[in-house]
Amino acid sequence: MGKEITIYDIAGQLQISPATVSRALNDHPAINVKTKALINAKAEELGYRSNKFASNLRKQKTNTIGVIVPRLNSYIMSTVLAGMEKIANEEGFNLIISQSLESQKKEIANTKTMFSSRVDGLLVSVAFDTDSFEHFQPFIKRKIPLIFFDRILENSNCPAIVIDNIKAGYDATSHLIKQGRHTILHITGNLKRNVYADRLKGYQQALTEYNIPYNQDFVWETDLSLETGKEVAQRIVSLKTLPDALFIASDLCAVSCITTLKELNINIPKDISVVGFNNDPVSQVIAPKLTTIHYPAKEMGEIAIKSMINHLKGNLDLDAASAITLHSELMIRESGIS
Amino acid sequence: MGKEITIYDIAGQLQISPATVSRALNDHPAINVKTKALINAKAEELGYRSNKFASNLRKQKTNTIGVIVPRLNSYIMSTVLAGMEKIANEEGFNLIISQSLESQKKEIANTKTMFSSRVDGLLVSVAFDTDSFEHFQPFIKRKIPLIFFDRILENSNCPAIVIDNIKAGYDATSHLIKQGRHTILHITGNLKRNVYADRLKGYQQALTEYNIPYNQDFVWETDLSLETGKEVAQRIVSLKTLPDALFIASDLCAVSCITTLKELNINIPKDISVVGFNNDPVSQVIAPKLTTIHYPAKEMGEIAIKSMINHLKGNLDLDAASAITLHSELMIRESGIS
DNA sequence: CTGAAAGCGCTTACAG
DNA sequence: CTGAAAGCGCTTACAG
Numbered sequence: 001m002g003k004e005i006t007i008y009d010i011a012g013q014l015q016i017s018p019a020t021v022s023r024a025l026n027d028h029p030a031i032n033v034k035t036k037a038l039i040n041a042k043a044e045e046l047g048y049r050s051n052k053f054a055s056n057l058r059k060q061k062t063n064t065i066g067v068i069v070p071r072l073n074s075y076i077m078s079t080v081l082a083g084m085e086k087i088a089n090e091e092g093f094n095l096i097i098s099q100s101l102e103s104q105k106k107e108i109a110n111t112k113t114m115f116s117s118r119v120d121g122l123l124v125s126v127a128f129d130t131d132s133f134e135h136f137q138p139f140i141k142r143k144i145p146l147i148f149f150d151r152i153l154e155n156s157n158c159p160a161i162v163i164d165n166i167k168a169g170y171d172a173t174s175h176l177i178k179q180g181r182h183t184i185l186h187i188t189g190n191l192k193r194n195v196y197a198d199r200l201k202g203y204q205q206a207l208t209e210y211n212i213p214y215n216q217d218f219v220w221e222t223d224l225s226l227e228t229g230k231e232v233a234q235r236i237v238s239l240k241t242l243p244d245a246l247f248i249a250s251d252l253c254a255v256s257c258i259t260t261l262k263e264l265n266i267n268i269p270k271d272i273s274v275v276g277f278n279n280d281p282v283s284q285v286i287a288p289k290l291t292t293i294h295y296p297a298k299e300m301g302e303i304a305i306k307s308m309i310n311h312l313k314g315n316l317d318l319d320a321a322s323a324i325t326l327h328s329e330l331m332i333r334e335s336g337i338s
Numbered sequence: 339m340g341k342e343i344t345i346y347d348i349a350g351q352l353q354i355s356p357a358t359v360s361r362a363l364n365d366h367p368a369i370n371v372k373t374k375a376l377i378n379a380k381a382e383e384l385g386y387r388s389n390k391f392a393s394n395l396r397k398q399k400t401n402t403i404g405v406i407v408p409r410l411n412s413y414i415m416s417t418v419l420a421g422m423e424k425i426a427n428e429e430g431f432n433l434i435i436s437q438s439l440e441s442q443k444k445e446i447a448n449t450k451t452m453f454s455s456r457v458d459g460l461l462v463s464v465a466f467d468t469d470s471f472e473h474f475q476p477f478i479k480r481k482i483p484l485i486f487f488d489r490i491l492e493n494s495n496c497p498a499i500v501i502d503n504i505k506a507g508y509d510a511t512s513h514l515i516k517q518g519r520h521t522i523l524h525i526t527g528n529l530k531r532n533v534y535a536d537r538l539k540g541y542q543q544a545l546t547e548y549n550i551p552y553n554q555d556f557v558w559e560t561d562l563s564l565e566t567g568k569e570v571a572q573r574i575v576s577l578k579t580l581p582d583a584l585f586i587a588s589d590l591c592a593v594s595c596i597t598t599l600k601e602l603n604i605n606i607p608k609d610i611s612v613v614g615f616n617n618d619p620v621s622q623v624i625a626p627k628l629t630t631i632h633y634p635a636k637e638m639g640e641i642a643i644k645s646m647i648n649h650l651k652g653n654l655d656l657d658a659a660s661a662i663t664l665h666s667e668l669m670i671r672e673s674g675i676s
Numbered sequence: 677c678t679g680a681a682a683g684c685g686c687t688t689a690c691a692g
Numbered sequence: 693c694t695g696a697a698a699g700c701g702c703t704t705a706c707a708g
Contacts, residue, residue: 054685392701
């Protein structure tokens with residue numbers, strides 16, 4: 001195992017000071033172009049690699065951004081992370097990723113790890129049951145930038161990257177209404193979360209606009225899992241009067257529900273129209289193809305990380321109250337057309 | 339922004355040496371229990387957090403493990419990573435994750451980043467087209483442990499965590515044969531990769547065992563994408579004689595293919611039986627439910643990272659030639675039963 | 677069981 | 693444009 005090359009080795013061989021080597025390697029403007037070329041060539045020749053720990057220790061920066069997500073293995077989140085990873089990599093930032101597994105408790109533990117890892121900034125999409133901002137206070141106190149994305153904490157006074165969930169909920173619901181549907185069941189997630197609360201608001205807005213009375217019994221708060229999809233289907237067929245449409249806040253749950261409904265001899269979309277959410281690849285490979293809301297997951301990841309990096313570099317000052325809203329879009333396919 | 343607390347602050351307030359504080363904080367056995375308690379209490383009181391950069395610089399370790407995967411946003415990979423993240427977190431290791439996007443070129447860039455980030459160890463699942471071991475040599479030279487998982491590089495002489503793809507291919511194919519199927523089309527990925535080459539071997543073994551001649555035209559090497567699933571379906575119906583079964587090396591592709599075949603009035607499984615691969619959640623929510631091979635993704639992630647951590651801690655010496663094979667299992671559902 | 681001292685490899689304010 | 697020197701916050705061999 002060969003000894004690690006340092007700037008002193010380069011300096012020694014070139015009869016030059018370590019300070020100059022350091023500057024040259026960092027492309028400092030004051031250094032002579034020829035000197036830089038010489039130093040870079042020697043660094044290459046010796047197989048030099050910079051020691052980030054020494055550099056970070058000295059600079060008091062970590063170049064590391066923390067990301068906390070509810071789970072890694074969902075289509076939306078892994079796509080968001082793929083987008084973040086790409087940009088972070090290009091910009092020379094490291095990502096520390098951890099998952100809360102939908103539990104505030106685990107999320108609190110994650111924030112502690114992030115804090116002691118001294119991340120330069122933190123990007124968070126909160127768990128189902130998070131109802132406190134307490135665990136983020138240490139970051140605020142130390143002025144470590146904190147940005148929420150997708151599932152945000154309102155009143156946190158932190159920048160947020162979101163889609164317009166109200167509009168998306170409105171689009172989904174009004175599409176169903178325009179198809180002549182009036183008893184629309186809305187299957188959603190924990191209403192503590194903006195993403196679900198806002199979709200519900202959009203659902204209500206559409207009903208109001210078309211003079212359809214809002215019935216609270218038509219909103220089912222669930223965990224949106226595959227199992228839930230099946231249970232929902234069974235519960236639906238046992239209802240006195242069948243709804244004529246479903247607006248389900250997750251494609252995976254919607255697909256599971258549709259499959260079970262079909263097994264129970266319900267015709268989709270003839271008997272019941274369905275609109276999902278996310279534009280998960282699965283939405284295109286089932287029959288009937290699922291009408292859904294396209295969620296710009298990759299873009300969200302890219303924009304969230306870019307905002308953070310720009311802020312850290314001082315290029316962009318994130319206003320505490322600012323929010324970036326991405327465009328989402330109704331993808332009309334067979335399941336929502338009657 | 340309050341000043342960061344260091345061991346000197348604790349030492350100063352307690353009238354004790356920084357060396358003792360350092361030892362106490364690291365639970366060094368030589369330190370008096372009372373002294374330790376005192377120091378820990380003071381550290382807690384002052385909100386001390388250890389500076390990993392100083393510590394790593396001094397110890398010449400990074401406590402960081404690099405992971406390179408083909409892509410983040412596939413069910414299998416995000417689940418593998420979820421498993422890794424969980425264990426790494428518990429054991430106090432950081433993960434740097436990057437994706438090759440199925441390109442050797444990007445994979446090479448990723449290895450360079452990992453190398454200059456001085457990861458203590460590297461975990462890799464290679465891209466579709468990787469055909470050189472060259473970019474991993476710097477790790478070998480520096481004796482930085484390198485472990486492959488899922489898509490491994492044979493002859494690399496590195497430890498590998500895999501499933502028995504030959505057996506899985508055999509199980510899938512022989513199941514179809516037992517259902518009376520004899521013209522089984524095998525849709526697979528890049529045959530450079532062990533996962534696909536081995537599944538093909540298993541397919542061939544099963545044919546041989548049941549005295550079915552092997553026909554090379556029945557093996558289609560593809561990218562296993564959703565689009566490919568559609569194209570495959572269209573190509574199948576244009577064939578002079580229809581195959582009576584499909585063994586597709588990815589559930590997502592299989593589901594897409596089934597849906598298109600159904601649109602083309604092919605009855606699944608009556609006309610064509612289908613077996614997929616991975617046990618992706620989507621396999622359970624389509625009609626007919628997909629017969630597939632359960633892939634122990636979470637376990638693979640956990641075992642891969644545990645092997646690495648144990649090796650780094652010196653608990654377990656990874657034999658260069660060793661391989662860990664995880665159990666996979668045929669999940670019999672409707673699509674493969676005729 | 678505790679301490680003094682050196683050193684890990686950088687960066688940068690200051691000086692020239 | 694270049695250099696000398698200090699210091700970032702730890703850990704550990706050595707000494708007692």
